[in-house]
Amino acid sequence: MTKMEDLKGFFNPKVVAFYGASNVMQKFGSIHLTNLISAGFKGKVIPIHPKEDEILGFKAYRNIKDVTEEIDLVVIATRPDLINNLLEDCGQKGVNHVIIVSGGFLEVGNKDAQDRMKKIAKKYNIKIMGPNCSGEVIAPHINITHVPWPPRKGGVSIISQSGTYATQPLIAVSAKIGVGISKIISVGNEVNTDLVDYLEALEEDENTSCIGLYFEAVRRGKEFIDLVERINLEKPIVIIPIGQTDAGTRSAKSHTAAITSPGYIIDSICEQTGAIEVKNSIEMLNLLNGFDSLPLPDGNRVAILTMGGGPGTLMSDLFESHGMKVPKLSKDLQEKLKPWLPPTASTINPIDLTYSDDMQNYLNIVPEILLKSDEIDALIFYGLMGTNYHKNLVKVPEYMKNHESIITMKNFGEMMEEFFIALFDELIEFKKKYQKPIILTCYNTREEKFVVYLQDNGIPVYYPEEGVWVLIRMWQYVNFKQSKER
Amino acid sequence: MTESNNIIRNALAENRTFLMEHESKDLISAYDIPVGQYKLVENKKEAIEFANEIGYPVVLKLMSPDIIHKTEAKVIKLDINSSQELENAYEEIVLNAKKHNANARISGINVQKMAKKSIVEIILGAKRDHAFGPVLMFGLGGIFVEIFRDVSYRVCPITKEEAKRMITSIKAFPLLDGYRGQPKADIVQLQDVILKCCNLLMENPEIEELDLNPVIVFELGKGVMVVDARIILKEVN
Numbered sequence: 001m002t003k004m005e006d007l008k009g010f011f012n013p014k015v016v017a018f019y020g021a022s023n024v025m026q027k028f029g030s031i032h033l034t035n036l037i038s039a040g041f042k043g044k045v046i047p048i049h050p051k052e053d054e055i056l057g058f059k060a061y062r063n064i065k066d067v068t069e070e071i072d073l074v075v076i077a078t079r080p081d082l083i084n085n086l087l088e089d090c091g092q093k094g095v096n097h098v099i100i101v102s103g104g105f106l107e108v109g110n111k112d113a114q115d116r117m118k119k120i121a122k123k124y125n126i127k128i129m130g131p132n133c134s135g136e137v138i139a140p141h142i143n144i145t146h147v148p149w150p151p152r153k154g155g156v157s158i159i160s161q162s163g164t165y166a167t168q169p170l171i172a173v174s175a176k177i178g179v180g181i182s183k184i185i186s187v188g189n190e191v192n193t194d195l196v197d198y199l200e201a202l203e204e205d206e207n208t209s210c211i212g213l214y215f216e217a218v219r220r221g222k223e224f225i226d227l228v229e230r231i232n233l234e235k236p237i238v239i240i241p242i243g244q245t246d247a248g249t250r251s252a253k254s255h256t257a258a259i260t261s262p263g264y265i266i267d268s269i270c271e272q273t274g275a276i277e278v279k280n281s282i283e284m285l286n287l288l289n290g291f292d293s294l295p296l297p298d299g300n301r302v303a304i305l306t307m308g309g310g311p312g313t314l315m316s317d318l319f320e321s322h323g324m325k326v327p328k329l330s331k332d333l334q335e336k337l338k339p340w341l342p343p344t345a346s347t348i349n350p351i352d353l354t355y356s357d358d359m360q361n362y363l364n365i366v367p368e369i370l371l372k373s374d375e376i377d378a379l380i381f382y383g384l385m386g387t388n389y390h391k392n393l394v395k396v397p398e399y400m401k402n403h404e405s406i407i408t409m410k411n412f413g414e415m416m417e418e419f420f421i422a423l424f425d426e427l428i429e430f431k432k433k434y435q436k437p438i439i440l441t442c443y444n445t446r447e448e449k450f451v452v453y454l455q456d457n458g459i460p461v462y463y464p465e466e467g468v469w470v471l472i473r474m475w476q477y478v479n480f481k482q483s484k485e486r
Numbered sequence: 487m488t489e490s491n492n493i494i495r496n497a498l499a500e501n502r503t504f505l506m507e508h509e510s511k512d513l514i515s516a517y518d519i520p521v522g523q524y525k526l527v528e529n530k531k532e533a534i535e536f537a538n539e540i541g542y543p544v545v546l547k548l549m550s551p552d553i554i555h556k557t558e559a560k561v562i563k564l565d566i567n568s569s570q571e572l573e574n575a576y577e578e579i580v581l582n583a584k585k586h587n588a589n590a591r592i593s594g595i596n597v598q599k600m601a602k603k604s605i606v607e608i609i610l611g612a613k614r615d616h617a618f619g620p621v622l623m624f625g626l627g628g629i630f631v632e633i634f635r636d637v638s639y640r641v642c643p644i645t646k647e648e649a650k651r652m653i654t655s656i657k658a659f660p661l662l663d664g665y666r667g668q669p670k671a672d673i674v675q676l677q678d679v680i681l682k683c684c685n686l687l688m689e690n691p692e693i694e695e696l697d698l699n700p701v702i703v704f705e706l707g708k709g710v711m712v713v714d715a716r717i718i719l720k721e722v723n
Binding site for chain 1: 616617621640641655
């Protein structure tokens with residue numbers, strides 16, 4: 001049996017029962033149930049409740065054993081002291097997959113209760129996610145977490161020992177990063193399924209293109225290393241290890257009852273396996289977004305196309321001090337670029353337009369000349385203003401409003417979105433045609449429609465330094481892979 | 487490796503969680519890790535005979551299952567140049583051992599050659615992690631490890647290529663690679679010793695910590711030599 005089949009109740013449930021959902025919306029169970037429905041879940045939900053006949057509009061049962069149909073997955077978010085008895089009921093009902101959200105077990109020293117949980121699970125062959133976890137997202141239509149979040153479906157999967165880090169940085173996703181998610185698994189105390197199990201499943205999963213790991217401790221070290229080493233060559237793995245200082249270690253122990261390993265070991269595992277270690281949860285999502293959206297660079301030569309000198313200089317410094325090159329372009333190539341650039345522009349690389357209002361030159365003609373050449377392996381932009389910028393620009397006092405130039409600008413702001421989209425489609429085509437990474441950087445967020453359009457169509461948009469780091473890390477990954485293939 | 491098993495089992499049977507230096511050296515020798523010539527002797531006569539055989543200068547170290555920190559107990563004498571000096575040193579360290587711990591049992595006196603000038607001294611260590619197993623550490627001796635923390639780590643088992651990367655990835659690697667006209671150090675043999683340490687740790691789960699410090703690296707083709715070795719044990723169920 002493949003790991004995906006073994007865990008299919010988590011990955012592909014058709015009937016999901018809930019303990020802890022009630023008609024009080026503030027309860028975790030109610031939130032989980034609601035979020036699942038809001039994600040567009042196509043299957044059936046069955047609340048189990050000791051008193052109510054109906055929960056949030058769904059028929060409720062007093063006991064899971066009263067349900068006649070087969071149940072693929074049970075979600076438990078009740079008081080911890082009830083859980084082992086409920087688990088026993090699930091076993092008798094023939095349930096094989098249970099997510100236990102509630103805490104109150106080994107992480108608070110309640111070893112007896114967790115041991116008993118393990119025994120019951122063994123007796124009935126139940127696979128448990130948790131306890132003490134934040135559930136899962138299986139994009140696009142399953143969201144059993146407390147974060148109401150409409151996932152953009154993509155290839156990024158995350159396994160996390162922290163429920164918070166599994167779910168909450170994703171709030172930033174809808175606001176800024178726009179990373180496309182495949183699966184999020186919050187493993188909690190790992191009573192009988194752990195990081196290694198879910199890694200094995202993601203290795204098989206054809207919808208996962210890259211993997212983020214947030215962990216405090218690895219319970220099966222050897223298996224973990226072998227697996228990471230193997231998977232990383234196919235699907236890049238980005239790791240945030242935590243709990244490596246005295247205070248961090250204490251925190252981890254009371255968090256998921258995990259005993260951490262010293263940081264230097266994780267560092268060396270990353271060096272040995274090529275997995276990429278980052279220290280920052282946003283950096284992790286940025287990087288995963290890059291891996292998921294972009295082709296890998298074949299080499300380390302970057303072209304910088306910028307609407308301003310500062311970002312061009314800072315980006316150049318960062319690239320060149322971390323193993324990438326911003327090469328001078330050949331005379332020949334510079335000659336090809338010149339007709340399309342303002343006379344004040346620098347053509348050497350960074351290509352600094354200083355300012356240009358010809359968006360077609362900036363977003364299509366110049367990029368294609370660069371991407372077509374064999375002088376660069378990746379392209380990064382700085383600078384683009386969106387509709388909000390233009391809207392704010394015409395927020396003028398009443399007596400100025402009817403001036404002709406204000407009206408022209410207002411109209412431009414309103415029509416520019418559509419105009420941009422045609423240019424963006426072309427850019428998105430270039431990425432596919434030339435198989436080189438293209439990144440746009442600016443200080444806008446997903447409040448601007450152009451950011452949403454680009455991100456959702458596979459051109460990541462970052463703040464300037466973030467974009468540079470994504471490319472640097474991607475190149476380091478390619479470098480490691482090439483060293484293994486040699 | 488029955489020999490290594492015996493050394494470890496004897497120590498654990500005595501409720502000892504460390505090996506004495508000569509035991510540590512016997513153990514690593516069993517894995518073909520080059521150790522400077524040494525002999526455990528029981529009296530001054532034997533010590534002088536062995537010193538004459540290997541030539542002066544020599545080092546004397548008192549071996550006791552009751553003394554783990556030899557420097558603290560002042561039971562080490564370096565740079566002994568004649569039989570007269572050796573006799574004095576011998577008496578002095580036996581006296582110091584008794585001063586340090588009146589009931590200290592003496593297993594013998596370790597006589598070894600005083601190490602020659604080397605290209606560089608390195609440290610090879612290992613510690614066993616509860617989740618990942620043995621983790622090797624490599625670095626240059628002295629301030630490089632203590633102040634600059636210029637070390638590399640690898641989780642065992644490792645390949646030959648990884649052993650090499652472990653050596654070349656430290657910042658001070660140029661010092662091993664012919665810096666300023668110095669001869670290149672024998673990193674080929676060093677790589678081999680790292681792999682042997684890896685085997686030693688993989689095959690003996692009782693070894694909790696290993697500390698080969700210093701290890702002398704000679705110029706290319708002339709090998710390496712372990713000068714001092716410490717091994718910490720842990721009972722394994």
